[in-house]
Amino acid sequence: MEYDTMMMDGESLGPSVKISAADDAYVNFQLSNVDLSFANSLRRVMLAEVPTVAIDLVEVEINTSVLADEFVAHRLGLIPLDSREIDQLNYTRDCDCDQSCGKCTVVLTLHAKCTGDDVMKVYARDLIVGIDRPNNHIGNPVITDPDGLGSLICKLRKGQEIKLSCIAKKGIAKEHAKWSPTSAVGFEYDPHNKLHHLDLWYEADAAEEWPASKNANFEEPPAEGEPFDYDAVPSKFYFEVESAGNIEPDNIIHEGIKEIQKKLAGLIHGLGENDGMDAGYDGPRSPDGMDGGAGWQDQGFTTPYGNTGGTTAWGGGGAATAYGTTPYGNSGSGGGW
Amino acid sequence: MSNNKHFNEPDDPFELFLVNEGDGEKKITEKPFAGTSNTSDFILLKEDHTLGNLLAEHLKQEPRVLMAGYKVGHPNVPEVLIRLQTDGTISPREILIDVCKQLIASYGQLGREFTREYELRRMVAAGEQENGGR
Numbered sequence: 213m214e215y216d217t218m219m220m221d222g223e224s225l226g227p228s229v230k231i232s233a234a235d236d237a238y239v240n241f242q243l244s245n246v247d248l249s250f251a252n253s254l255r256r257v258m259l260a261e262v263p264t265v266a267i268d269l270v271e272v273e274i275n276t277s278v279l280a281d282e283f284v285a286h287r288l289g290l291i292p293l294d295s296r297e298i299d300q301l302n303y304t305r306d307c308d309c310d311q312s313c314g315k316c317t318v319v320l321t322l323h324a325k326c327t328g329d330d331v332m333k334v335y336a337r338d339l340i341v342g343i344d345r346p347n348n349h350i351g352n353p354v355i356t357d358p359d360g361l362g363s364l365i366c367k368l369r370k371g372q373e374i375k376l377s378c379i380a381k382k383g384i385a386k387e388h389a390k391w392s393p394t395s396a397v398g399f400e401y402d403p404h405n406k407l408h409h410l411d412l413w414y415e416a417d418a419a420e421e422w423p424a425s426k427n428a429n430f431e432e433p434p435a436e437g438e439p440f441d442y443d444a445v446p447s448k449f450y451f452e453v454e455s456a457g458n459i460e461p462d463n464i465i466h467e468g469i470k471e472i473q474k475k476l477a478g479l480i481h482g483l484g485e486n487d488g489m490d491a492g493y494d495g496p497r498s499p500d501g502m503d504g505g506a507g508w509q510d511q512g513f514t515t516p517y518g519n520t521g522g523t524t525a526w527g528g529g530g531a532a533t534a535y536g537t538t539p540y541g542n543s544g545s546g547g548g549w
Numbered sequence: 550m551s552n553n554k555h556f557n558e559p560d561d562p563f564e565l566f567l568v569n570e571g572d573g574e575k576k577i578t579e580k581p582f583a584g585t586s587n588t589s590d591f592i593l594l595k596e597d598h599t600l601g602n603l604l605a606e607h608l609k610q611e612p613r614v615l616m617a618g619y620k621v622g623h624p625n626v627p628e629v630l631i632r633l634q635t636d637g638t639i640s641p642r643e644i645l646i647d648v649c650k651q652l653i654a655s656y657g658q659l660g661r662e663f664t665r666e667y668e669l670r671r672m673v674a675a676g677e678q679e680n681g682g683r
Contacts, residue, residue, distance in 0.1 A: 241663070243659075248606070249607065250652075250655065253599045253600070253602065256597075387562050387563065387566070466663070469656045472656055475596070476652050478576055479576065479577050483579070
């Protein structure tokens with residue numbers, strides 16, 4: 213068993229993080245002092261359950277381009293839209309409005325016509341974002357290229373025109389991958405395959421044909437003739453979280469953590485409910501649990517379950533809750549639920 | 550319900566993750582299992598391996614738990630079953646709540662640890678940039 217020196221600082225018994233590379237598009241880190249299921253749940257939740265905004269409904273008024281309406285609609289859906297501070301946007305299904313409103317949707321319109329002889333390229337920057345939205349960045353097409361163009365939507369020849377309006381909604385990648393905040397999450401452990409979780413196929417020489425990953429530098433290679441350790445478990449996980457552009461990479465991790473915590477808190481609540489406290493609980497509706505609960509809105513990295521004192525999400529009113537006084541918030545004046 | 554739907558019926562876009570409370574569905578239900586003592590099955594609706602594996606693995610690490618396991622019965626059916634047997638000093642329900650709380654705390658700790666490392670790194674990067682400019 214090898215112990216990581218990172219355990220020495222800070223919260224020495226809990227998860228330990230070491231960031232090896234980061235910029236505004238990705239963050240690479242090593243997670244240690246946790247087990248495989250813990251790391252894998254974080255990976256899964258970052259891929260599939262962190263909410264973002266994406267175009268979901270498209271109303272085509274004019275489309276004389278060579279692309280079919282649904283083809284263009286699909287392309288529009290895949291354009292990353294700024295999803296920072298997504299908490300300020302409701303899920304349309306939970307919103308008080310009839311169909312859609314500024315609290316749960318962002319409207320984007322597009323109108324382009326080619327009048328010149330050259331082929332006209334229509335880019336994401338040509339989308340006009342409606343003003344009725346929770347803040348002035350949510351739903352903006354993400355533009356990171358040096359020319360400030362954004363994703364290419366379609367090309368128009370002389371005389372062709374496209375005119376449409378789009379409704380962008382909040383959603384998660386379990387419904388459609390366009391809502392994924394990540395373009396990829398790299399996940400590796402045991403780069404030397406000491407645990408034999410992989411059975412590497414080879415032609416002549418496995419070491420030759422399976423070049424070591426860059427993470428192999430962080431771990432000791434197996435010594436010559438080292439016996440197989442049957443009790444060894446993976447303990448260090450290499451993450452490479454790459455943002456699609458809609459949420460900053462570090463926030464993807466924080467949002468992912470928050471989503472798992474909400475899921476777990478939902479279970480605690482569900483289990484507590486069976487214990488004779490069936491008093492008019494509406495129950496979680498969205499994957500983010502409780503809609504409209506002010507207790508869930510936090511600023512920055514503090515989780516709703518953190519040590520934020522009295523108003524925690526499940527500290528809540530009466531001491532009669534099944535989970536009573538917990539380390540996550542004692543007494544407190546009613547939180548989210 | 551999702552498993553006996555006609556193929557021509559439109560899909561419910563939320564069927565993977567939204568508990569349908571109108572139909573009396575509950576996120577989690579406990580069913581005592583008669584075969585062995587102190588054993589319960591927990592049925593989690595609209596969940597998958599993310600929670601199933603996490604909870605089963607962490608339940609196994611509890612000394613008072615004799616047996617814990619989970620299954621996702623069919624890949625197209627978003628339901629998880631967790632079977633849990635304790636040694637009798639605590640009920641399965643209580644230990645499951647305990648483990649959930651521990652995990653929430655651990656993930657919270659991870660979040661704080663990540664923030665600390667990330668900010669530290671940013672400060673170092675900013676410092677280097679400043680020095681490089683001179």
